[in-house]
Each structure stands twice: as structure tokens, then as C-alpha cells.
Amino acid sequence: MSIAPAPPAIPPGATIGILGGGQLGRMAALAAAALGYRCHIFCPDEHSPAFAVAAAHTIADYADGAALDAFAAVVDVITLEFENIPVEALERLARHRPVRPGADVLRVTQDRLLEKTFVRDHGAGTAPFCAVSGPADLAAAAALGPRAVLKTRRFGYDGKGQHMLALPEGSDAETIAAALHAAWEGLGGGDCLLEGFIDFTCEISVIVARGLDGAVQSYVPVENRHAGHILRTTLVPAFLPAPLLAEAEAIARRLAEGLGLVGLMAVEMFVTREGRILVNELAPRCHNSGHWTIEACLVSQFQQQVRAVCGLPLALPGRHSDAVMENLIGDAVAHWPALLAEPGASLHLYGKSAARPGRKMGHVTRLYPLGQRP
Numbered sequence: 001m002s003i004a005p006a007p008p009a010i011p012p013g014a015t016i017g018i019l020g021g022g023q024l025g026r027m028a029a030l031a032a033a034a035l036g037y038r039c040h041i042f043c044p045d046e047h048s049p050a051f052a053v054a055a056a057h058t059i060a061d062y063a064d065g066a067a068l069d070a071f072a073a074v075v076d077v078i079t080l081e082f083e084n085i086p087v088e089a090l091e092r093l094a095r096h097r098p099v100r101p102g103a104d105v106l107r108v109t110q111d112r113l114l115e116k117t118f119v120r121d122h123g124a125g126t127a128p129f130c131a132v133s134g135p136a137d138l139a140a141a142a143a144l145g146p147r148a149v150l151k152t153r154r155f156g157y158d159g160k161g162q163h164m165l166a167l168p169e170g171s172d173a174e175t176i177a178a179a180l181h182a183a184w185e186g187l188g189g190g191d192c193l194l195e196g197f198i199d200f201t202c203e204i205s206v207i208v209a210r211g212l213d214g215a216v217q218s219y220v221p222v223e224n225r226h227a228g229h230i231l232r233t234t235l236v237p238a239f240l241p242a243p244l245l246a247e248a249e250a251i252a253r254r255l256a257e258g259l260g261l262v263g264l265m266a267v268e269m270f271v272t273r274e275g276r277i278l279v280n281e282l283a284p285r286c287h288n289s290g291h292w293t294i295e296a297c298l299v300s301q302f303q304q305q306v307r308a309v310c311g312l313p314l315a316l317p318g319r320h321s322d323a324v325m326e327n328l329i330g331d332a333v334a335h336w337p338a339l340l341a342e343p344g345a346s347l348h349l350y351g352k353s354a355a356r357p358g359r360k361m362g363h364v365t366r367l368y369p370l371g372q373r374p
């Protein structure tokens with residue numbers, strides 16, 4: 001039996017095209033530069049934070065076929081830092097250059113119903129869920145109970161496109177269906193997913209990378225604390241029993257393999273009061289809950305993504321320190337002088353001009369000796 005040769009690696013000196021120009025693209029471009037790559041950012045927003053640190057950029061819509069073709073012509077491989085890129089754009093780009101992760105991965109992770117079904121079919125737990133596409137689905141959906149979360153199937157992030165249903169225990173099916181109907185209309189009346197409410201003890205995530213050769217590496221599970229649906233703090237590692245930590249990593253690795261991922265992915269999960277792990281969401285890109293890897297690991301999530309998409313060997317994801325990463329959201333960025341003066345604090349600023357409420361302006365990571373994080 002002959003074994004197909006692995007596609008050649010894309011060597012340092014080549015140009016990586018990145019779809020999306022936010023802070024994730026900015027930090028990925030910095031990591032790529034450290035390995036000798038050039039980056040070309042494609043983003044519709046003329047004020048994209050990644051532009052300032054990349055060799056080149058294109059300002060155009062993801063539906064602009066001519067701009068996509070011109071972009072593909074000047075890069076060697078294409079990846080993304082934003083998962084809501086239209087699948088048609090990825091398919092068009094893939095006619096010219098490798099796109100990693102590709103349209104098949106994004107098709108699943110852009111749609112909460114396909115995503116949850118995929119997770120369940122790969123043996124991992126999820127919240128109970130059902131599709132809600134019209135009034136006819138409401139009676140069956142009401143069976144999930146008086147506490148549930150209605151989410152749009154597509155284009156949701158940071159709690160957007162979501163409605164939390166919190167009716168009293170014992171509410172009858174008709175009352176629940178009526179409240180669901182109102183919530184569904186409030187979300188625009190399109191294709192939605194209803195999930196049973198999970199009374200979790202904590203939210204965790206695992207960053208997993210899969211290389212072109214099928215090798216898989218995952219970072220330690222971390223705990224994520226949110227406020228107003230926005231990540232505030234990541235605690236590394238999550239303080240959970242060793243078997244749960246191992247299970248979380250095993251789930252992330254299995255899902256990366258099941259997707260045929262080439263690249264990096266964050267797997268967000270809930271830990272329930274009964275000690276079960278339920279997968280909430282997959283993000284096939286660098287992730288806010290992986291920023292701590294810049295300081296606490298030899299190789300950051302950003303360089304790991306570069307390695308994966310360029311067909312290089314993945315790095316070992318071990319950490320030399322524990323860490324706490326805090327996002328600087330909105331006005332919190334005004335504390336930068338004090339953070340710069342704080343011994344041991346590593347400050348990252350994203351170069352965004354206006355500190356609007358809820359906007360991620362930067363982050364700070366504090367390291368602790370292994371086993372000593374607060």
C-alpha cells in the first residue's frame with residue numbers, strides 16, 4: 001500500500017493571508033513575523049487593529065469576488081481569525097490556495113444546530129437542544145422546560161442573538177410556548193436553536209491544534225469567567241479534578257479530529273454540578289481564552305496556529321507557569337500606566353482608538369509558579 005506524500009510545508013518567508021483584522025489577527029501576525037512569515041490581512045473594516053502589524057492588507061467585503069481573487073493571488077496559504085466568514089468566500093479562495101481551516105469546518109461551526117449535532121454525534125455531551133424555525137416547533141420546544149436559552153442558529157457571539165427564558169418552575173407548556181414565541185419573534189423569527197438551561201459550576205475551554213499531518217496538541221483546560229456575556233478573566237489551569245481535565249482535553253482532541261481540522265480551535269464547555277462536561281461552542285480559530293499562552297508557554301496559540309496552517313510540526317503545548325489573564329474592556333484600558341508599572345504584569349494593547357463600552361481594548365496576563373495561581 002502506498003502512502004500519499006504529505007503536502008509540502010509552506011516555508012518561512014511565505015505570505016499567510018488572514019481573513020479578519022481584529023486583535024486575534026494582530027497577535028497572529030506578530031507570531032507569524034517571529035517565524036519569518038509575512039501576513040496579508042483581508043478585512044472590510046478600514047480601522048482593523050491587525051493592519052498596523054501586517055506586511056499588507058486589503059479592505060474589501062467578504063462577498064467581493066474580485067478582491068478575494070486578488071488576495072489569493074498574492075498569498076501562499078489562507079487562514080482566519082473570525083469564524084463568520086461566508087462559506088462561499090472560503091470556497092472561492094480554496095480554488096486558488098489552501099484555506100485552513102476550510103469551508104467544511106466553518107459550515108459546521110457557523111451553525112449552532114449543525115455544531116451541537118456534530119458534537120453529540122462525536123460522543124460529547126451538550127445541553128439538550130432542539131431546532132426552532134417556526135411556530136410549529138414551539139410546542140415540542142416547550143418540553144425543554146421553563147429555563148432555556150433561545151439562540152439564533154447563525155451569527156451569534158458574546159451573547160448576541162440570544163434570549164434567556166427564565167419562567168418560574170412548574171410553568172405549564174402553554175405558558176412556556178407563548179414566552180418562547182415572543183422570544184423567537186424578538187430574535188427576528190428566523191432559524192433558532194433552543195437549549196435547556198445548564199446550571200453550571202464553571203465554564204472552561206481547551207485550545208486544540210491539529211496539524212497537516214494529523215498530529216493533535218492541546219493546551220491545559222482553563223476556567224473562563226464572563227460578565228455581561230463577555231469574557232473577563234481566564235484562570236490557568238482550571239481547578240478541576242484530574243480526570244475532568246483529561247476528559248475536557250480528550251473531547252477537544254476528538255472534535256478536532258472529527259472535523260478534520262487543520263488549524264487551531266477553542267472548545268468552550270460547561271462543567272455541571274454533577275461533574276459532567278457539556279460542550280457549548282466551537283471556535284475554529286485563536287481565542288481570547290488562549291491569550292495566556294503568549295507568556296506562560298514556550299509556544300503561544302498564535303504561533304501554534306501558524307505552525308498548523310503552514311504544515312510545520314506542532315509545538316508541545318506545555319506551560320512553565322500558571323496564569324491569570326484579564327481583559328481590558330472599554331474604559332478599563334485607561335489603567336494602562338498602572339499596569340505597565342506593575343511588576344510581573346504583561347500588558348497587551350490592541351491599538352484601538354475609541355474605548356467603547358464592551359469593546360476589548362487589550363489584556364493583561366499575570367504569571368504564577370506552577371501550582372500557585374490564586
Ligand code: AMP
Nearest residue numbers: 127149157158159195196197198229281
Ligand atoms: P454562547 O453565545 O453560546 O457562547 O453563550 C454565551 C454565554 O451564555 C455562555 O458563555 C454562558 O455563560 C451562557 N449560556 C449559553 N448557553 C447556555 C445554556 N444552555 N445554559 C446556561 N447558560 C448558557
